[in-house]
Amino acid sequence: MPDPLTPExxxxxxxxxxxxxxxxxxxxxHWLWQHGYRYRLNVKGVPGKPDIVxxxxxxxxxxxxxxxxxxxxxxDLNNAKNGVKSSxxxxxxxxxxxxxxxxxxxxxxxDRKNCQLLIENGWQVIILWECQLKxxxxxxxxxxxxxxxxxxFIRTFSRNTKPYVSIDEDSLPIAAEDAADYE
Ligand SMILES: [Zn+2]
Numbered sequence: 186m187p188d189p190l191t192p193e194x195x196x197x198x199x200x201x202x203x204x205x206x207x208x209x210x211x212x213x214x215h216w217l218w219q220h221g222y223r224y225r226l227n228v229k230g231v232p233g234k235p236d237i238v239x240x241x242x243x244x245x246x247x248x249x250x251x252x253x254x255x256x257x258x259x260x261d262l263n264n265a266k267n268g269v270k271s272s273x274x275x276x277x278x279x280x281x282x283x284x285x286x287x288x289x290x291x292x293x294x295x296d297r298k299n300c301q302l303l304i305e306n307g308w309q310v311i312i313l314w315e316c317q318l319k320x321x322x323x324x325x326x327x328x329x330x331x332x333x334x335x336x337x338f339i340r341t342f343s344r345n346t347k348p349y350v351s352i353d354e355d356s357l358p359i360a361a362e363d364a365a366d367y368e
Pocket of ligand 1: 274275
């Protein structure tokens with residue numbers, strides 16, 4: 186039976202279905218929630234509509250599908266057939282290669298711009314790839330996310346607060362001398 190859709194319609198239909206596959210994003214949300222982290226989804230006014238926004242940590246998380254965002258794809262024109270080299274987790278289709286290549290490149294370009302805009306506005310950006318969220322890898326990945334969150338929180342906090350306590354051994358008062366001074 187012939188495909189009732191034109192190739193262009195088919196692409197659109199496929200991309201619609203696939204881009205709505207939020208499973209990896211759900212895994213991230215679930216982990217964060219379980220570990221006591223709270224977040225918001227698709228917050229307005231934050232550049233690039235990050236998948237997960239953690240205001241307290243001023244961190245935006247994007248959960249990228251390896252195919253749609255071209256994880257590890259090599260676009261070096263001199264280095265590969267048709268100007269693109271597939272990676273382990275992003276196999277560029279053999280047919281309509283040009284279409285997919287330009288689509289993925291556009292996505293990457295948009296990702297880069299969003300990322301830059303967020304960083305310029307003081308946000309930490311964490312990009313998670315689908316392949317990092319498989320059962321074997323998710324725990325390790327999310328532990329790294331947790332470190333990044335807390336690290337950024339501390340650094341952001343200390344940037345705005347002058348340290349007024351400095352502890353080094355020489356400056357510590359000696360009890361006996363102090364007592365003598367106050368008498
Ligand atoms: Zn990947």
